[in-house]
Amino acid sequence: MKITMIGTGYVGLVSGVCFSDFGHDVICVDKDPRKIEMLNAGEVPIYEPGLDTLMEKNVEAGRLSFTTDLASAVDGAEAVFIAVGTPTRRGDGHADLTYVMAAAEEVAQALTGYAVIVTKSTVPVGTNRKVKQVVAKANPAAEFDVASNPEFLREGAAIDDFMRPDRVVVGVQTDRAGDVMAEIYRPLFLRDFPIITTDLESAEMIKYAANAFLATKITFINEIAALCERVGADVKEVSKGIGLDNRIGNKFLHAGPGYGGSCFPKDTSALARIGQDHAVPQQIVETVIRVNDAVKLRMIEKLRDMCDGSFNGKTIAVLGVTFKPNTDDMRDAPSLTIVPALVGGGAKLRVVDPQGQREGEALLPGVHWLDDPYKAAQNADLVVVLTEWNEFRALDLKKLARKMSTPRMADLRNVYSPRDAKRAGFDAYESVGRKGAD
Numbered sequence: 001m002k003i004t005m006i007g008t009g010y011v012g013l014v015s016g017v018c019f020s021d022f023g024h025d026v027i028c029v030d031k032d033p034r035k036i037e038m039l040n041a042g043e044v045p046i047y048e049p050g051l052d053t054l055m056e057k058n059v060e061a062g063r064l065s066f067t068t069d070l071a072s073a074v075d076g077a078e079a080v081f082i083a084v085g086t087p088t089r090r091g092d093g094h095a096d097l098t099y100v101m102a103a104a105e106e107v108a109q110a111l112t113g114y115a116v117i118v119t120k121s122t123v124p125v126g127t128n129r130k131v132k133q134v135v136a137k138a139n140p141a142a143e144f145d146v147a148s149n150p151e152f153l154r155e156g157a158a159i160d161d162f163m164r165p166d167r168v169v170v171g172v173q174t175d176r177a178g179d180v181m182a183e184i185y186r187p188l189f190l191r192d193f194p195i196i197t198t199d200l201e202s203a204e205m206i207k208y209a210a211n212a213f214l215a216t217k218i219t220f221i222n223e224i225a226a227l228c229e230r231v232g233a234d235v236k237e238v239s240k241g242i243g244l245d246n247r248i249g250n251k252f253l254h255a256g257p258g259y260g261g262s263c264f265p266k267d268t269s270a271l272a273r274i275g276q277d278h279a280v281p282q283q284i285v286e287t288v289i290r291v292n293d294a295v296k297l298r299m300i301e302k303l304r305d306m307c308d309g310s311f312n313g314k315t316i317a318v319l320g321v322t323f324k325p326n327t328d329d330m331r332d333a334p335s336l337t338i339v340p341a342l343v344g345g346g347a348k349l350r351v352v353d354p355q356g357q358r359e360g361e362a363l364l365p366g367v368h369w370l371d372d373p374y375k376a377a378q379n380a381d382l383v384v385v386l387t388e389w390n391e392f393r394a395l396d397l398k399k400l401a402r403k404m405s406t407p408r409m410a411d412l413r414n415v416y417s418p419r420d421a422k423r424a425g426f427d428a429y430e431s432v433g434r435k436g437a438d
């Protein structure tokens, strides 16, 4: 099967590479010539574990190629996937569909025979029908169907998620499109991964509902964590205690500095807007957005308290700024709220992140980048663990504490235990939703 993938970001590139590994012929298109140049040179423009090896294997096998020329890539394709960005539109919180519609129009003009135009980007309900109209208008002679195929992969574990999904969701209007989609995903179907085939609107809704539910779960435990701190309970115990209930499940119950990343903030915001537009306000989601913003501000206050009420003149080492480990993605990371507040308050910031510097340099002005947590802690007043990279999970706490001018740690990912921190010589140790060592 010949597949075209439009957009070589986190989703498009991973999907394209994995489809080629299924045995399909895949051409990936991006309008950013720098990305295509890198890809053609065998370099991966993003950090995603395992992607480089899988990409190399399939390029060598002749099943995977990259181009900026959309028309030649679409020519003869049986399925054209649109995997471009759908960021938050400035001003109103809606998903910005400019890139999706522009891609749809370009595809329309390049179609040479029947193809399924598949939206992989996360898009509001009704978008696939709009894509259909845009294509039909741009090329009235085009023979095509549209399909919705939202993506659920997680950055940092994207290949495994794509190859071993909990489910694949496909929304179609015709059997013909359903057959093409079934053929594309046949390798997964053969291995018993469930494929849900449904209508366009349900498929579109599934993606937003899934992300909003996960964001709600995180926010719920973050709010419970705040209460735990006040009443002397330990949120890790609470998470374990509720997560063992199968009806609740143990995932997404880790208290922390608030959710961020390329999906949850923009998708909750878009869902809230969709609800308002249809006069069915999504009150839970609206509250989740508000509470999540407050969680980040609560973290800043926690840090301020640890700095005796003022950041001014303090040296603070921040470990981790990407929105989660194993990615270089900085979009809407909690660090983008927390670090500027520290800098703005007069602190000297030292930042260590295994992959975040390339993106982070422009986003976090006024900080000093280092590559070693112990160097960052030298004569520092406070160490903040903000992203739980493996590199920061097994620090020699004694060594770290010894380097600091005042050994204090804010562990915003609950990586360490209050007891271990105390034993290692930290005068102060604060985490999220847990009391200190007795």
Ligand code: NAD
Pocket (backbone or CB within 6 Å): 006, 007, 008, 009, 010, 011, 012, 029, 030, 031, 032, 035, 070, 083, 084, 085, 086, 099, 102, 103, 106, 120, 121, 122, 123, 151, 152, 153, 154, 155, 262, 263
């Ligand atoms: P991204 O910003 O990393 O990549 C988008 C790419 O599309 C860019 O390289 C851009 O240059 C390219 N592009 C834009 N318009 C184009 C055009 N007309 N022709 C060719 N290329 C074009 O975005 P992403 O993180 O991969 O997300 C893509 C979509 O997938 C979004 O809707 C997002 O919500 C959804 N999604 C993302 C994730 C994730 O973890 N990142 C997970 C699930 C779903």
